Amino acid sequence: MSDIPMNHAAPASKIVSPSRVLTAKALRHRSFMLGFCVVGTVALVALLAPWLAPYDPYKQDLLARMARPVFMGGEWKHILGTDALGRDYLSRMIYGARVSLMIGFVAAMISAVIGTTLGILGGFFGGKVDAVVMFIVSVRLALPATLVALAVVALFGGSLTVVVLVLGFLLWDRFAVVMRSATMQVRQMDYIAAAEVLGASVARILWKDVLPNVLNALIVIITLEMAHAIILEAALSFLGLGVQPPTPSWGLMISEGKEMLLFESWLITIPGLALFVLLLAINILGDGIRDITAPEGRN
């Protein structure tokens, strides 16, 4: 453990707890901290939306339509201006953060459960079980995700629940692939053999020995798939087959602003930029977690 820089407060002879080492590593990892702060801020905004939003995001004011944002010579009354129905853009952006994060998180959780179960089973048992798992993964990958999601939403209607479920049931492939190879590595370890010799049940080994040891990789994939789900939801909503109006979704706002693309391009710039920054932050957060939890700790 000598290569891990010690905290100055702790004498070098003391054993530093792993969680403290991780925290120290995390604090020194600049892009991780940046991603963490941005995602944290968006999450806070989403949580506190009713208190932060200056207006009701659904309230139309037809007399104040298409007011420009402050940085384009607008008034402070509507900081980010108003849309074609006179709804306050800032309030819609704030509530839109809720939609994005909620869909991203729940969809990633559903796919994490499906993909991790498949991946761990395939990686642990190998042989026929693994062949079946890989077959299911190949079938899923062969189905065009965007098309299937669009079709399902078109057939079942674009409620938040339908969108979350369809994304959750479509995006588990990476979980299965990564968890499978991580489990295969863990399977070779002596402690698994030891647990087997001690007579532990398979369920116990999977739950107590395998899962905790593939958890780091799992967290990385959860963040990356969350970004994937958010981007897909926005794309579906943009195509008119995702979250339905008047719900404030960033993808839907870009789609509504598209009509005024030639004259008022800020209508698409603002939600697009928010989406881009959030996705960028989630991605570098995921990359950061991978760096920090890597056993050798690159850099």
Add this chain to the structure above:
Amino acid sequence: MLKFIAMKLGLALLVALTVSFISFSLLYMAGDPAISMAGEGASAEVIAAVRQQYGFDRPLLVQYFDWLMRALSGDFGISYYFKTPVSAMVAERLPVTMTIGALGMGFALCLAIPTGVLAAAFPNTWVDRMALGIAVVGQAIPSFWFGLILIVIFSVNLGLVPASGTRSWTGYILPMIVLGYYATPAIMRLTRAGMLDVLSADYIRTARAKGLHWGSVLFKHALRNAIIPVVSLAAVQLGFMFGGSVVVESIFALHGAGFLAWESISRNDLPTMQALILIFSMFYIGFTLLADILNAWLDPRLRAG
């Protein structure tokens, strides 16, 4: 080698069969196709007549095999909305999608491979950082928004290329960039990782020690080995691009298969939806099969496993 190909082919056929069943039954889960065909508010007799005429009253499996047999002979039925044969429509639209797919992949490879190689050749320098930047941005930028921004800049403000349509070849430039950039990050990361691996190998040190030109070592000796996994990734990405074409074609109003998919989906046109989901899947399966075979040919070690 033949045994390897036969095994992969058999597996691909099995996947294709499963996918065809899913794409067929998926669209039956939503409810009675006879009702959606007859239209809202149709009387019970009309619905019953439609059900009988189109054979919706038969068992699902019988309908599936019937549909599959016809699909194999290229008959996907008549579109509910356009009232023309689905296969003729798809055949007319596919060339556009294939063109932007091929152009996009070409763009992605031209951007990703050189930057990936350079990033690995100069790790932890500004070159590496820039490559990482391109990848990270490409992963995070929503393609529909990126497309709209490019339209605002290059069509509206600068007037360099048309915002939509394919009347001239310049109409393909923006779709190519948007679709290609989407596939770039994964290819670049894999190229970089593969090159970093290969560059630490003994034969690279030997080649350099012999005094060979660094550029030729990089691109001739190292890249040849590092490119093998990139081949399968590029095939997978090309398959994904067909799915991504739905978004890109709707932004640039290109009348390809992706746009047709969006039109048919938003109009509940079941036969067209089924056909397109199946065809896009078949492209993916075909590309990955081709990549597997190509890989086995490039790397004999893979044939054993």
